[in-house]
Amino acid sequence: MNKMVINHLDKLFVTSDTATIVNELEVQHPAAKILVLAGKAQHEEIGDGANLVVSFIGELLQSVEELIRMGLHPSDIIIGYTKAINKVCLFLNSRASVLLMDERLRILGD
Numbered sequence: 001m002n003k004m005v006i007n008h009l010d011k012l013f014v015t016s017d018t019a020t021i022v023n024e025l026e027v028q029h030p031a032a033k034i035l036v037l038a039g040k041a042q043h044e045e046i047g048d049g050a051n052l053v054v055s056f057i058g059e060l061l062q063s064v065e066e067l068i069r070m071g072l073h074p075s076d077i078i079i080g081y082t083k084a085i086n087k088v089c090l091f092l093n094s095r096a097s098v099l100l101m102d103e104r105l106r107i108l109g110d
Contacts, residue, residue, distance in 0.1 A: 018043075018051040031061055 005013040007024040015021060022039035025032075035057045042053040060081075067077050 018054055022050060022054065035061070 002014050005015065005021050005024050007013065007026075013021075013024060018039060022036050022043070025036050027033050027036055035054060038057055039050040039054045042048075043050045064074075064077055068074065
């Protein structure tokens, strides 16, 4: 779906590309700046997936807002998210090595 964006120079963009939209944003809020930087980094590193990154971070921030409203302290939320990141990294590393080993076995078996 196309979006209409007017940047700080009053230039009009009609695009569905999240990377283009993110590049034209001028944000002041620290959390929004992180979201913009993550979208830009994804686009620069991979060339695609900025929409996924922005959507995912937006959902995380929405969850954080709910947790804060429930009375959790931000440092407790950070600790929880850090634990989750570590668990995900361990899982992905274990799966990646298994997949790599499977591919090596296939190559050696041929």
